Amino acid sequence: MIRLTVSSVIFLYTLFSVIIILVIWIVSGYRLAKRVLPKDVDYIWKCSVCFNTYVDSSHDDISICTLCGSYNKREK
Numbered sequence: 001m002i003r004l005t006v007s008s009v010i011f012l013y014t015l016f017s018v019i020i021i022l023v024i025w026i027v028s029g030y031r032l033a034k035r036v037l038p039k040d041v042d043y044i045w046k047c048s049v050c051f052n053t054y055v056d057s058s059h060d061d062i063s064i065c066t067l068c069g070s071y072n073k074r075e076k
C-alpha cells in the first residue's frame with residue numbers, strides 16, 4: 001500500500017486542480033478562437049484612409065466608411 005502524508009496529498013490535490021483548470025482554459029480558448037466564421041469575415045471592412053474597422057453586410061464591392069465617409073474597395 002502506498003503511504004501518503006497529509007502534505008503530499010494536499011500537494012497532489014493542488015497539482016491536479018491546476019492541471020484541470022489549465023486544460024479547461026486552453027480548450028475554451030481554442031473554441032473561442034474558432035468561433036469567427038468565414039461568412040462573418042466578409043462583412044468586416046477596414047478603411048484605407050482612417051483604418052477604422054466596421055461591419056457592412058449590405059455592400060459587396062464598395063463600402064462607405066462609418067467614421068470618415070470615404071469609399072473603400074474590396075481587396076481580393
Ligand SMILES: [Zn+2]
Pocket residue numbers: 047048049050051052065066067068069070
Ligand atoms: Zn474611414
